[in-house]
Amino acid sequence: xxxxxxxxxxxxxxxxxxxxxxxxxxxxxxxxxxxxxxxxxxxxxxxxxxxxxxxxxxxxxxxxxxxxxxxxxxxxxxxxxxxxxxxxxxxxxxxxxxxxxxxxxxxxxxxxxxxxxxxxxxxxxxxxxxxxxxxxxxxxxxxxxxxxxxxxxxxxxxxxxxxxxxxxxxxxxxxxxxxxxxxxxxxxxxxxxxxxxxxxxxxxxxxxxxxxxxxxxxxxxxxxxxxxxxxxxxxxxxxxxxxxxxxxxxxxxxxxxxxxxxxxxxxxxxxxxxxxxxxxxxxxxxxxxxxxxxxxxxxxxxxxxxxxxxxxxxxxxxxxxxxxxxxxxxxxxxxxxxxxxxxxxxxxxxxxxxxxxxxxxxxxxxxxxxxxxxxxxxxxxxxxxxxxxxxxxxxxxxxxxxxxxxxx
Amino acid sequence: xxxxxxxxxxxxxxxxxxxxxxxxxxxxxxxxxxxxxxxxxxxxxxxxxxxxxxxxxxxxxxxxxxxxxxxxxxxxxxxxxxxxxxxxxxxxxxxxxxxxxxxxxxxxxxxxxxxxxxxxxxxxxxxxxxxxxxxxxxxxxxxxxxxxxxxxxxxxxxxxxxxxxxxxxxxxxxxxxxxxxxxxxxxxxxxxxxxxxxxxxxxxxxxxxxxxxxxxxxxxxxxxxxxxxxxxxxxxxxxxxxxxxxxxxxxxxxxxxxxxxxxxxxxxxxxxxxxxxxxxxxxxxxxxxxxxxxxxxxxxxxxxxxxxxxxxxxxxxxxxxxxxxxxxxxxxxxxxxxxxxxxxxxxxxxx
Numbered sequence: 052x053x054x055x056x057x058x059x060x061x062x063x064x065x066x067x068x069x070x071x072x073x074x075x076x077x078x079x080x081x082x083x084x085x086x087x088x089x090x091x092x093x094x095x096x097x098x099x100x101x102x103x104x105x106x107x108x109x110x111x112x113x114x115x116x117x118x119x120x121x122x123x124x125x126x127x128x129x130x131x132x133x134x135x136x137x138x139x140x141x142x143x144x145x146x147x148x149x150x151x152x153x154x155x156x157x158x159x160x161x162x163x164x165x166x167x168x169x170x171x172x173x174x175x176x177x178x179x180x181x182x183x184x185x186x187x188x189x190x191x192x193x194x195x196x197x198x199x200x201x202x203x204x205x206x207x208x209x210x211x212x213x214x215x216x217x218x219x220x221x222x223x224x225x226x227x228x229x230x231x232x233x234x235x236x237x238x239x240x241x242x243x244x245x246x247x248x249x250x251x252x253x254x255x256x257x258x259x260x261x262x263x264x265x266x267x268x269x270x271x272x273x274x275x276x277x278x279x280x281x282x283x284x285x286x287x288x289x290x291x292x293x294x295x296x297x298x299x300x301x302x303x304x305x306x307x308x309x310x311x312x313x314x315x316x317x318x319x320x321x322x323x324x325x326x327x328x329x330x331x332x333x334x335x336x337x338x339x340x341x342x343x344x345x346x347x348x349x350x351x352x353x354x355x356x357x358x359x360x361x362x363x364x365x366x367x368x369x370x371x372x373x374x375x376x377x378x379x380x381x382x383x384x385x386x387x388x389x390x391x392x393x394x395x396x397x398x399x400x401x402x403x404x405x406x407x408x409x410x411x412x413x414x415x416x417x418x419x420x421x422x423x424x425x426x427x428x429x430x431x432x433x434x435x436x437x438x439x440x441x442x443x444x445x446x447x448x449x450x451x452x453x454x455x456x457x458x459x
Numbered sequence: 460x461x462x463x464x465x466x467x468x469x470x471x472x473x474x475x476x477x478x479x480x481x482x483x484x485x486x487x488x489x490x491x492x493x494x495x496x497x498x499x500x501x502x503x504x505x506x507x508x509x510x511x512x513x514x515x516x517x518x519x520x521x522x523x524x525x526x527x528x529x530x531x532x533x534x535x536x537x538x539x540x541x542x543x544x545x546x547x548x549x550x551x552x553x554x555x556x557x558x559x560x561x562x563x564x565x566x567x568x569x570x571x572x573x574x575x576x577x578x579x580x581x582x583x584x585x586x587x588x589x590x591x592x593x594x595x596x597x598x599x600x601x602x603x604x605x606x607x608x609x610x611x612x613x614x615x616x617x618x619x620x621x622x623x624x625x626x627x628x629x630x631x632x633x634x635x636x637x638x639x640x641x642x643x644x645x646x647x648x649x650x651x652x653x654x655x656x657x658x659x660x661x662x663x664x665x666x667x668x669x670x671x672x673x674x675x676x677x678x679x680x681x682x683x684x685x686x687x688x689x690x691x692x693x694x695x696x697x698x699x700x701x702x703x704x705x706x707x708x709x710x711x712x713x714x715x716x717x718x719x720x721x722x723x724x725x726x727x728x729x730x731x732x733x734x735x736x737x738x739x740x741x742x743x744x745x746x747x748x749x750x751x752x753x754x755x756x757x758x759x760x761x762x763x764x765x766x767x768x769x770x771x772x773x774x775x776x777x778x779x780x781x782x783x784x785x786x787x788x789x790x791x792x793x794x795x796x797x798x799x800x801x802x803x804x805x806x807x808x809x810x
Contacts, residue, residue, distance in 0.1 A: 119621060122543035124502030125495060146647040147535045152622060177539050212491030212537040438773055440534050449534075 052093040053458065055385030056085050058102040059272050059295065066381035069093060073283070073375055073382045084240040097458045098241055101249040101275035101384035102233070104265060109225035112136035113169040115160060116217060117143040117176035117185045119152060127175070127217055136221070139163040143185045144177025147211070147440070147447065149398060152177055155185045157192055164196040173224040175205035175217035180396040201227045207264065209394025211449065223266035230265035234258040245459060247389070247424055249275050254390025254455060257424030272380050279383025280359040283373035290356030292370065293379065294363055388458060391419035394451045396440070409435060409450060416454035425456020467672045469578050469588065470509035474500055480678025481574035483687040484786055485597065486741050486760055486769055491537030496575035499541070503582040510578050512671050513563065513587040520660030523559045525550055525653045526593060527577040528567035530601060530618065530639060535648025536572070545619040546580035549653040552617035552625045557656055565589035565662060567604060567654070569670055570597040576651060588671060593655065595667035595689055595789035596758040599740055600636050603801050605791045606655045607632065609665025616654035620646025667789045690787040695745055695753055696734050697764065698726040700779045722775050724783060734783060736761070738772040743806040745783065753785040756792035756801035760784055
């Protein structure tokens, strides 16, 4: 039996998936917890949690950028709200062709780390998708200066585009303390049972992975509403809207349906390379500070589709309400499987070198999906894409590998 | 609201509209570099500064004008950020070579960051931006311009890179591209180029006129996309991509920009034709049920039916609903020399 947990408002909803069939809601021993109140005949194999992180409190972040000087408008933490943290630009980094821009200014890193008074660090070096050595060196210095520091390295998010990758790293670092507390609390509630969190877009990651990379789960509940709603209705291509009392009104949609609302006048504060926004919301929740710039999940305007959530019945004509609509998010979480991605810029002269580089990237993706909680025998590469970078020397490729597996 | 007939300006208020207009037919625009250029321009214009947009013919004919463009990789620009002085260094470098001071800047083309860099340059130098550009669309090579067709050389040309380097290239027009590419790689993968130095009098004869003010109208929310196409645009078909061919194995979807790719679109209305789009970096030929219906130098692009954005060749995938549009190239491209420089043969298709 797998438990799916919806941490959304107004209360936590727990569903069980037994032989592929959803059951629930499952009463829990304590409010907000995940431990079922009654002992079940079948053991709990895994707990899969769906949570959206777009409204949680963000910790102040110490942002270290390794690179050259730039106009202030392009500097780190630009566009972030007051109190988001402190930032410094230190000399160093590499060009996309792998050439060093400058030697790393280790003294400046140490001075900033020791004096910033913060413990959540985001480190972004120019060229790190090609060569991450300056980010790793900064991490070492920070760890030595600030015992117990939590350090996010931007190369883990892979994308080219320094500012977007840096914003991803900063947002990830800012989510760290909340993610840490949440994973610890839920882990204590059901000790010994593997704990997973739903990713944005697809799949699950382990609690351990979630504590380090909460950003990949930024819209986990949003994703699960889509997956759970579509599955409950027996559809693969549909718009899904989720309705909850007062607090929020989420809409998710499958690709290929309807039209987007367009960029419009959304109050864009910062851009990340991750799916971190794009949910039209009403009620108590305000507009998002960070908007989508990856294509999935699409938010669309649709007149018909599937409505889920406790108030699904209010969705109006055109919206189908499947049975157990109130369980959709928790059910969607229980249905998911571990997924991990690797994005890299690789340099390869000739086909043999590229094949080797692809093998390395696939190995790393498989390692990551196992560390994200997949049963080792179940891990497999789901997709590999390779695109040459235009107007750079032959042999520079953007490589993206997705691996997936099954919960143990 | 500006009074009718007033000269357009690009300022804090109109920058967003101009930027939106610059993306209506821009293929290959990288999000990261576009937003970087937009934020950079926005900061320069934030204090109430404004870049006047002027007709080439409205400048004193002996005014030195300089074309501004990004050369190299947009991915490299998004990764290794500008120090901020590249546009000024490039123009000053060219001025030193020429012994004259530039009185206006003009765009090489008006796609995404290439529309914004001339605005940034004009703001930094406090000179006007000429209302027009050198293509009326986008071509991949520095020499593929109406300036070249009008007999103006891209050289001497000055390149300023993000690491503080300045390189002045002085050579024959047909050697510019070959010399510039390796230099740009050494500079870090991108550079701001100040090129095609010429007088305003010459510029007024060789540019595609009015394209800057056109984007200022086309980028207004709700304005028809066709406003961005000075010589007309037509819809070739609406349909669903049924196949993308041209991958070369590796156990992965490898899309080589230099290797031909084909995109097959099944028309979803009308005759239900199969429309085949042949691409070399960009789409250069469209065949409907086997018959050529559009080709370079006209620009063929796919617009996503889902969000209205231009779909790049390397991002096209089966299942996507697209509108295939043909932007008619400026008359200069439909001459013998224009077709030789920007037609099918220039893209390696011997038709």
